[in-house]
Amino acid sequence: MTKVDVPGMIKKNRMNSCTGFVVAASIVFILIGIAVAIFFMTWVKLVINHEIVLRDGSQAFGWWAKPPVIPMISVYVYNVTNADEFLNNGSKPVVEELGPYVYMETWERKNIVFNENGTVTFNMQKIYKFNETLSSGLEDDVVVVPNIPMLSATSQSKHAARFLRLAMASIMDILKIKPFVEVSVGQLLWGYEDPLLKLAKDVVPKEQKLPYEEFGLMYNKNGTSKDNVTVFTGGSDITKYGLIDTFNGMSHLTHWLSDECNSLLASDGSIFPPHITKNSTLRIYDKDLCRTLPLKFEKEVQRKDGVPSYRFTPPLDVFGSVTENPDNLCFCPHGPPCSPSGLFNVSLCQFDSPVMLSFPHFYLSNDSYRTAFDGISPPDPEKHKLYLDVQPMMGTAMSARARVQINLAVSQVVDIKQVATFPDIIFPIIWFEEAVDDLPEEVTNLMRLANDVPPIAHASLSGILFVIGIILLLIAVWRIVRGANRLSSLHLATGHVSQPPKSKDVPMSNVNRY
Numbered sequence: 001m002t003k004v005d006v007p008g009m010i011k012k013n014r015m016n017s018c019t020g021f022v023v024a025a026s027i028v029f030i031l032i033g034i035a036v037a038i039f040f041m042t043w044v045k046l047v048i049n050h051e052i053v054l055r056d057g058s059q060a061f062g063w064w065a066k067p068p069v070i071p072m073i074s075v076y077v078y079n080v081t082n083a084d085e086f087l088n089n090g091s092k093p094v095v096e097e098l099g100p101y102v103y104m105e106t107w108e109r110k111n112i113v114f115n116e117n118g119t120v121t122f123n124m125q126k127i128y129k130f131n132e133t134l135s136s137g138l139e140d141d142v143v144v145v146p147n148i149p150m151l152s153a154t155s156q157s158k159h160a161a162r163f164l165r166l167a168m169a170s171i172m173d174i175l176k177i178k179p180f181v182e183v184s185v186g187q188l189l190w191g192y193e194d195p196l197l198k199l200a201k202d203v204v205p206k207e208q209k210l211p212y213e214e215f216g217l218m219y220n221k222n223g224t225s226k227d228n229v230t231v232f233t234g235g236s237d238i239t240k241y242g243l244i245d246t247f248n249g250m251s252h253l254t255h256w257l258s259d260e261c262n263s264l265l266a267s268d269g270s271i272f273p274p275h276i277t278k279n280s281t282l283r284i285y286d287k288d289l290c291r292t293l294p295l296k297f298e299k300e301v302q303r304k305d306g307v308p309s310y311r312f313t314p315p316l317d318v319f320g321s322v323t324e325n326p327d328n329l330c331f332c333p334h335g336p337p338c339s340p341s342g343l344f345n346v347s348l349c350q351f352d353s354p355v356m357l358s359f360p361h362f363y364l365s366n367d368s369y370r371t372a373f374d375g376i377s378p379p380d381p382e383k384h385k386l387y388l389d390v391q392p393m394m395g396t397a398m399s400a401r402a403r404v405q406i407n408l409a410v411s412q413v414v415d416i417k418q419v420a421t422f423p424d425i426i427f428p429i430i431w432f433e434e435a436v437d438d439l440p441e442e443v444t445n446l447m448r449l450a451n452d453v454p455p456i457a458h459a460s461l462s463g464i465l466f467v468i469g470i471i472l473l474l475i476a477v478w479r480i481v482r483g484a485n486r487l488s489s490l491h492l493a494t495g496h497v498s499q500p501p502k503s504k505d506v507p508m509s510n511v512n513r514y
Helices: 005-053 059-065 084-088 148-159 162-174 183-191 195-203 327-329 365-371 443-493 510-512
Strands: 072-080 095-114 119-130 144-145 180-184 228-233 244-247 282-285 292-302 308-313 355-358 389-392 398-408 425-436
Touching: 005 059, 059 095, 059 244, 072 183, 095 183, 095 425, 119 510, 144 148, 144 183, 144 425, 148 162, 148 398, 180 183, 282 389, 292 327, 389 443, 398 443
Parallel strands: 072 144
Antiparallel strands: 072 095, 072 425, 095 119, 119 228, 144 180, 228 244, 282 292, 292 308, 308 389, 355 398, 389 398, 398 425
16 A cells, blocks of 8 residues: 655645745736836826815915915116107117116915815915115116106007097196106106096096006005906816916906907916926916916926926917917907017007017017117027926926016107107017025925925836745745755655556466466
């Protein structure tokens, strides 16, 4: 009877079970590694999407409601140094760029109300404080600039009845209104009493009155805005995070000729939908700009705080003529003629004042506008270009330079003697640079984590899981091979060598019997 090696069989079964477990574990680790490699960044995006949603009490909401930054606005004024010679002798106008006059800003969103449709409504508060240390002059500095209310009125009257123009000339003569005014920088910005506006207050019907009694380029902007802005929180659609839903109850503008140009679906410049790519187009809306401004990827930027960012700038033809950029035809409701290249007409949202916006020093405009004056240096993209740096994964604005120049498109009106010698000209008044830099360390630390940790964790975790799975698989193979070798050695040692089956030998004596 054959003797059964029970302990050996038990040991062999245990070895087989252990090997099977190792094989199963290796497969599990490899599959998890594959899943991590494929889905980890998707999971990270979901986490980011959840964390940045604007909800009451969250850190993201706190930073949005009261941004932990100190924006700075620098003002440069074009002071006219030969106003009399220009008007009386037809001399080329000479301007002197004064500034910067620097103001520190404090931003806070007030009267915040969450709505049921995944939006939040607020009023923006901006407080400006003059910083004498960083400025190259004082608010009391006196400058000579074009009389914007007067020249706006005369330019608008160019196509009116002649008797109205003559009446306007008489009124201006009585009020001693001149084409240029001497005001302080502070008055030019924050307001001064203008005789034409004062007159309009008394004679213009109530429904047609202007919403201000003084004139200033930033009049009524130091404080809480009356504009009700509603933006998407991102709770129901992260692709609209931070974008405007309505502005003063309106879901679109009414000035322009197409739905696309009237669209308000843009950011106020502080936050954008996350997961920005180099192919993304960012859009910013500013009430004074009278439209949304598209921004395209320009380059990657490595900031000094270590947060990699994408730099976005307006396309070179953003203010291009309709010949250069046919898409701008919708911004020309009364044309042709339309705005010349490099200039944007905002008169429709500036009470029909012939205000033209451009980049400083007529950057990206025809150089003839700049050379019509003495004293304006050639534009320098480093000083005069608008740009925005964003952290692409979270859509947070890291730094910005918003630069814009205000110009007056003056029309010659020969029937009004005060401006009869004032030629058709694009006259620069002032330019602004609003800068945001140096975010708090707690913000930049979070941005670095969001940028650096996920890719490292992705590569490390998937790599570790793959390595563990491969090691376990190799161990399983080694155990199988080792077990087979030991079994072979055991058979050799005991003589139990496999032999081919043999037929039974029949003794010859038995054969002889037959």
